[in-house]
Every structure is written in structure tokens, then in C-alpha cells.
Amino acid sequence: MSQPDIPVVDFADLHSPRADRQQRASEALNRGFGHFGLVFIRNHGIDAADLESFYDSFLEFTDRPQAEKEKVSMHEIWFQRGWTPPNTERAVVSGGQPDFKECYFAAPEPLDDTARLQYPQIYAENVWPDDAETFKERYLGIGHQLHEIGLSLLRGSARALGLEPYRFEASVWGGPHVTRSLRYLPLQDAQIDANVLWGEEHTDFNLLTLLPGGRFLAPEGGYTAKPDEVSGLYLRTRPTDEHPRGQMLQGKPPAGCIVAQVGQQLEILTGGTYLATPHVIKAPATPGFSRVSMAHFVHLHAQQLLFPLDRFQSPETVSAYSPPVLAGTYGTKTLVDIGLAPPEALSQLGYRHYDRLGGMRAEEDA
Numbered sequence: 515m516s517q518p519d520i521p522v523v524d525f526a527d528l529h530s531p532r533a534d535r536q537q538r539a540s541e542a543l544n545r546g547f548g549h550f551g552l553v554f555i556r557n558h559g560i561d562a563a564d565l566e567s568f569y570d571s572f573l574e575f576t577d578r579p580q581a582e583k584e585k586v587s588m589h590e591i592w593f594q595r596g597w598t599p600p601n602t603e604r605a606v607v608s609g610g611q612p613d614f615k616e617c618y619f620a621a622p623e624p625l626d627d628t629a630r631l632q633y634p635q636i637y638a639e640n641v642w643p644d645d646a647e648t649f650k651e652r653y654l655g656i657g658h659q660l661h662e663i664g665l666s667l668l669r670g671s672a673r674a675l676g677l678e679p680y681r682f683e684a685s686v687w688g689g690p691h692v693t694r695s696l697r698y699l700p701l702q703d704a705q706i707d708a709n710v711l712w713g714e715e716h717t718d719f720n721l722l723t724l725l726p727g728g729r730f731l732a733p734e735g736g737y738t739a740k741p742d743e744v745s746g747l748y749l750r751t752r753p754t755d756e757h758p759r760g761q762m763l764q765g766k767p768p769a770g771c772i773v774a775q776v777g778q779q780l781e782i783l784t785g786g787t788y789l790a791t792p793h794v795i796k797a798p799a800t801p802g803f804s805r806v807s808m809a810h811f812v813h814l815h816a817q818q819l820l821f822p823l824d825r826f827q828s829p830e831t832v833s834a835y836s837p838p839v840l841a842g843t844y845g846t847k848t849l850v851d852i853g854l855a856p857p858e859a860l861s862q863l864g865y866r867h868y869d870r871l872g873g874m875r876a877e878e879d880a
């Protein structure tokens with residue numbers, strides 16, 4: 515497969531005072547987020563050795579006994595913090611195959627106090643395993659760095675789209691941002707030709723996703739090079755006349771670059787000018803290899819309206835992205851769809867105090 519022409523956004527351009535360099539970054543963002551739903555980022559400031567140290571700490575946690583991990587598995591807050599066991603989450607549009615991964619969720623940014631009362635699950639406090647100070651410190655450190663990269667990209671995107679520079683950034687402050695670390699499980703021999711996926715095709719439901727790059731683990735342990743060319747991230751491009759279903763391409767970043775992906779919220783705000791990237795994680799065609807990776811999800815604040823901004827409203831976009839909903843409502847619906855929240859969570863999205871009237875009427879009858 516030839517390497518697709520996915521744009522690289524150089525942060526030295528994005529942050530430059532020179533108009534020509536800013537223009538170069540804007541063009542890369544508009545083409546990358548508009549056609550591929552994805553860009554590669556150069557000069558992002560994430561140190562590869564720091565990232566690997568974090569993965570060391572994460573693996574120390576995933577290697578702990580099941581009973582210990584279950585102590586930080588938070589079913590009651592829809593797994594939005596702490597450990598998610600394998601086969602818990604499912605993709606919405608694909609065949610419903612559970613994912614072969616275990617995950618950890620933590621929020622690296624300060625949480626909005628009011629939103630904590632309104633959306634207790636997605637705004638939950640972090641939970642940490644016992645004796646895991648280094649894990650926590652490294653986790654929050656990289657999560658915060660990724661968040662800052664996301665904010666820079668949001669400023670750059672607003673500029674590239676001709677919006678006020680802080681248009682997106684102002685709507686994410688205090689949002690339910692979450693950093694997730696993942697360990698994809700090794701495949702057994704019998705699963706190799708069974709079309710098992712590490713992550714089925716989906717689009718992310720947040721605003722912007724940052725992927726600093728994972729590491730493969732050899733069957734005998736220890737980091738290793740990619741075992742074959744099959745495994746990794748694939749993305750589906752925007753449909754064109756030539757490719758009406760889009761094109762499935764491998765999203766392999768150039769050396770030293772990290773990846774940023776458009777989520778559903780950014781697609782909606784821009785009326786589809788930026789595209790939420792459909793993507794899939796293919797497992798290796800070689801048994802025994804596993805992988806660790808990390809993703810930071812930048813979200814709109816839960817009280818933000820999810821609807822095309824004025825500039826992107828046309829009869830087509832208004833009907834395509836209606837009805838308008840709050841980002842927190844949208845998130846709740848999605849967490850039910852992917853199996854993390856229980857279906858009863860949907861009943862909280864409308865009036866549900868019928869029992870109060872029922873109780874008063876019952877007293878009258880008595």
C-alpha cells in the first residue's frame with residue numbers, strides 16, 4: 515500500500531509569528547482534517563523516553579492480579595475512571611464484536627464543579643491503584659501535555675477556518691477531557707485468521723483525539739518493532755466521486771510525529787467541513803504480540819450546544835446535524851450505545867419525576 519499523502523502540521527509553523535508559516539499550518543490543518551479527518555504533528559514536545567516510561571508503569575499495573583485491578587474498576591461511573599476489563603466496550607456501527615483490550619481512564623485537567631453535579635460519571639474524580647505514585651505522576655504529566663497540544667490545534671483550526679482564534683478553545687474549558695491508556699491483548703493461534711480486530715471501525719465521539727503512539731510487546735515480553743505490516747491504525751477518507759465509500763488507508767505517522775484525529779463534536783460544529791475519522795485498529799497477523807497505546811480525548815464542555823456554528827449553517831447542514839443537543843447529553847447517549855453506560859441512563863435525559871405526582875395522587879385516594 516502506498517503511503518497516503520496525509521498532511522504534517524509542524525508546530526514550529528503553527529506557533530510562528532510569520533504569516534507564511536501560519537498559512538502553511540492552516541493549509542495542512544484544513545486539508546488533513548477536511549479530507550482525512552487526521553493530521554500528523556511534528557515538533558509537538560512529547561518526549562519518546564517519557565512516553566515509554568509511562569508505558570512501563572502502565573504495564574506494571576496491567577500485570578497485577580485481576581482482583582487488584584477490579585478494585586479500581588468503576589462500573590457505577592460507567593468505567594469513566596480507573597480500569598475497564600477486556601470485552602466491555604463495543605463499536606456502534608460494526609458487528610458488535612467486543613474489543614480485545616483492557617484500558618485505564620484518568621482526567622488530567624481540572625473539573626468544573628457545577629458540571630460534576632450535573633454529569634457525575636463523566637466528571638468523576640480520578641481513582642488510582644495502591645502504590646502507584648509513579649504511574650499516576652507519569653499518567654497526568656503526559657495527559658496534560660497532550661491536552662495542551664490539543665488546545666494549540668484548536669486555536670490553529672479556528673484560525674484556519676476563519677473563526678475567532680479562541681472559538682473552540684473557549685468551549686472546551688472545564689470539559690470532561692479524559693486520557694485513556696490501552697493494552698491490546700495478544701491473539702491466540704486460532705484467532706489469527708478469524709478477522710479479530712483490536713478496535714472495530716468507529717468515529718470518536720469527542721472533539722479532538724491525540725494519539726502519541728503505542729509500543730508493541732513481544733510474546734516473551736519487552737518492547738519490539740511492529741511484527742508485520744498489517745497491524746496498526748487505518749482510517750477511511752471522505753467519500754469522493756472516485757471513491758464513493760472513501761478509501762481505507764493506513765495512518766502510519768512519519769518518524770517522530772504524533773497523530774491528531776477529528777471527533778464527532780468537531781465535525782458537527784463545522785457542519786462537516788472537518789470530518790470525524792472512521793478508523794479501525796487491526797491486530798497483527800502474528801500470534802502472541804500485544805500492544806500498549808494511549809489516547810487523549812478533548813471534549814466540549816458538557817453544557818456546550820452541539821450544532822453547526824453560524825458560519826457553517828446551511829439548509830443541508832442544519833438538517834443533517836439536527837436536533838441540537840448539549841454535548842453532555844450527546845455523550846451520555848453515546849456511552850449507552852457503546853455499552854459502557856446502562857440503558858437506564860437515557861431515562862435521565864427527559865422528565866422522570868412522574869412518581870412524585872403518582873405519590874400525591876395515591877395519598878389523595880387513600
Ligand SMILES: [Fe+2]
Nearest residue numbers: 716717718793
Ligand atoms: Fe477511536
